[in-house]
Amino acid sequence: MATTYNRLLDSLPSIGHWCSGRESKLFVVVEDWFDRREDVLELQGTYRKSGIQAFFIEPFDRTHSTSQSHFMVLTRMVEESGPETEWFGLLDDDTFYPHLAPLSDALGAFDHTQDMYVGGLAEDFGSIQNFGIMAYGGAGAYLSAALAKKLGTVDQAVQCLQESPPNLGDIIIRDCVYHHSRARMTVLPGFYQHDLLGDLRGFFESGVDPLNLHHWKSWYHAPVVEMATATKFCGNCFLQRWRFGNDTILSNGYSVSVYSEGLDTIDLSKMEHTWGKLYGDQDPRYDYILGSLRDMVSEDRRKTYYLKDTEISGDTMRQLYLRKGDHRSGELDEVVELIWRK
Known part of the structure; x- marks a missing residue:
């Protein structure tokens, strides 16, 4: 460097x-x-x-x-x-x-x-x-x-x-x-330059298995150390996805998302396009690296809890995922505490 x-x-x-x-x-x-x-x-x-x-x-x-x-x-x-x-x-x-x-x-x-x-x-x-x-x-x-x-x-x-x-x-x-x-x-597939602006939720929730991350404290912001702490507990499990019931997806180390209309309305094989343009009015193309994309799901159709902290103690890993409520309307914050045990 x-x-x-x-x-x-x-x-x-x-x-x-x-x-x-x-x-x-x-x-x-x-x-x-x-x-x-x-x-x-x-x-x-x-x-x-x-x-x-x-x-x-x-x-x-x-x-x-x-x-x-x-x-x-x-x-x-x-x-x-x-x-x-x-x-x-x-x-x-x-x-x-x-x-x-x-x-x-x-x-x-x-x-x-x-x-x-x-x-x-x-x-x-x-x-x-x-x-x-x-x-x-x-x-x-x-x-x-x-x-x-x-x-x-x-x-x-x-x-x-x-x-x-x-x-x-x-x-x-x-x-x-x-x-x-x-x-x-x-x-080599798996390397990511991340010339992407703003919200990379779609990338992190896609089931991708990245060799690296980049621009995580400038073009977008993500607590990568806390996110990737999971690898010290369960190996190559970072961003691995789990489906719960008909409406919830866990993207390990990043988020828990609950979809009000159910998972059957979403094509989980495609990455959700959540980020902004880099080159102004040019029509951006991403599919040659990221594959076919799907449209962004609006916030009124999902509730997303983002990782805030990860702790490992012995055979136990504790993750906290937080969803900030709209305080102006009296909505409370919500926390999901996820406990992993070997």
Whole structure:
């Protein structure tokens, strides 16, 4: 990653969820290193005490943009890698993995001894039209060991910076791959850039099994750490759906929704389109990533309780889902408490 001290401080809980206690090494170029060196080193110690193998490093060049630093960190990653390292990921600081094992399994299906460039496209076709085919950085760009070692020498990396625009990190990576190797992008289902605005309820309630989440504290807001805590209790169960009776769906870690007209009126095989447009008046297309969509269900036809907290103690997990009432009309808040026991 490449980011600032304050964003790195803010990201400790979310990064800690997926990186703590792992053998993966986390390399971060800290853009304001020269202004906050002592603070940065102290924060590195905090990350390591949290079980994260963190290496916070200064920019390779004071004149580099964040996007350029985001690419140049690959050189340090390659230097510190050993024969056990099979994959290198270039991520944003808000790239979030609900559970790291599915990512390891998905990448493990490919041959890391060959040149491989793996990632996900943006969901909004307007992004593809504007920026092209590439691994979009919020989902992450993943390079096999063979390709990373080819592109991650200092001389080669500097040449790639000279050949690409300085402020588009995803394009720097793509151009370097395309110009200096025979690798082409491999799209891996399950990666999500989340170039989607506003309400992502339809995504989270669709039964999707995401390898990652992105933009969760900017383009939309979701308590991803509390949401994904369920994975520590029941493994790859995040967002798994359960149907109760004829009117209720639990989307594990996100919501409980009760439909007044019953579930038979809803096509649960399609994702509900709840988010807003990214590119103004353009007619957005999402189906090539998200599949066929269905229209949004209005609030007067459903009651939705959203996850607020998750606690695990021994063989028990406790989740609280909250629905805020309309206080102006005297409607009370409602809480669903869900207890899981092994």
